[in-house]
Structure formats: structure tokens, C-alpha cells
Amino acid sequence: DQQVKQNSPSLSVQEGRISILNCDYTNSMFDYFLWYKKYPAEGPTFLISISSIKDKNEDGRFTVFLNKSAKHLSLHIVPSQPGDSAVYFCAASAVGAQKLVFGQGTRLTINP
């Protein structure tokens, strides 16, 4: 039973355009959400997070949106750059759970 789902295994976007990565979750107890980015042969690195008390968090070119009623979050990258090509993981946690639950990842390719 997968509690965090990234239904698109891959996404291809033109350089300079907006990349939108989506994530759905089923556990209504989740209250903290994160995005991690992973390059080949490296471990995931933290990108951006959002608490359930907010519906948007922005950091430079990266914005995460949270829709609690739909149990859906998305990561927007604008403008997309070639260096953004990586696998992006969505993760969620619940207060006191002491652990993150990850999605399967979406491979983003930015085309020049």
C-alpha cells in the first residue's frame, strides 16, 4: 500500500519553460512534505519543504503547492534549466512518526 505516489515516472520539458512535478498521498495524518532531488551516483539532496499549515512555499525558482483537500502536492520549477535534470522524490511525514515516506520518483529531463 503506497502512501505517497508519483504517477509520472518521467517528464521532459524544454529549457526555460515551467516543469511541474506531481505527488499524491493517501494518509491524512501526513503534515509535512518535502521534495528531494537525486543526480546519478549521488544520494538524494533536500530541495524544498512545506508544512500542512501552508499551501505554498517558494524558494527561488522552486515553488511547492499543497492542496490538502485533494491530498496533492506539486513542485514547480521556473524557468527550467539543464542542471535541473534529475530524479525528484516527493516525501511525507506525520508528527511523531519519525520517518519519511517516499514516492517512487519522477525523472525530469530538461531539453536545451
Next chain:
Amino acid sequence: ETGVTQTPRHLVMGMTNKKSLKCEQHLGHNAMYWYKQSAKKPLELMFVYSLEERVENNSVPSRFSPECPNSSHLFLHLHTLQPEDSALYLCASSQDKSETETQYFGPGTRLLVL
């Protein structure tokens, strides 16, 4: 050296072998984690250590045995593994075990069990 390091980076072992994966963090963190990533599956948490005490064991088979001798080092001892245990094993650390703390990952050990 900074961040989280893992050795070896690649490991091939037979089902009767015993091997160990090593993780070291140079960040002064108090919590360390082992994750498993199988092909086309999400990252799965295996173990959590906080201040050298195991606080989470996510129903992992006993053929995986973690050890945390101090807050900077974490080992995963492997014995009599199965081919389906072939995966990428990632170590991570965070300042403490709070779910809101950012986890810093090592590069992983890619394990192949023959």
C-alpha cells in the same frame, strides 16, 4: 571530508557471504538512517538510530543487522542475503530524529546478490 560517505560504493556478494556496509557522517548529527531503494520502488526506510539507539526497525528481515557504535558511524551487516535484496542502500543523517529535520544522504551502496 564533509557530508555523508558510504563504502563500498558497489558490492557483489553470494548468498552465503557475510559483508558489511559502512556509513560515516561528518555533520555532527545525532540521527542516522538506512534506506533501501529497489528498482522502480520508493525509498524504503529500514532503520533509524538516534543517539546511537535504534528507534525504528521497519519490519526488516534479520539477515540485515544494523550497528551504530557512535553518532558518526552506522553499519549494516549482511548475511545469507537473497537475490531480491539486490538494491541501492542509502544512508542518511539528520540533526535529530524529528520528521521535520532535513535528512542528508550518502551516495549509496549498490548491492548485487548472486
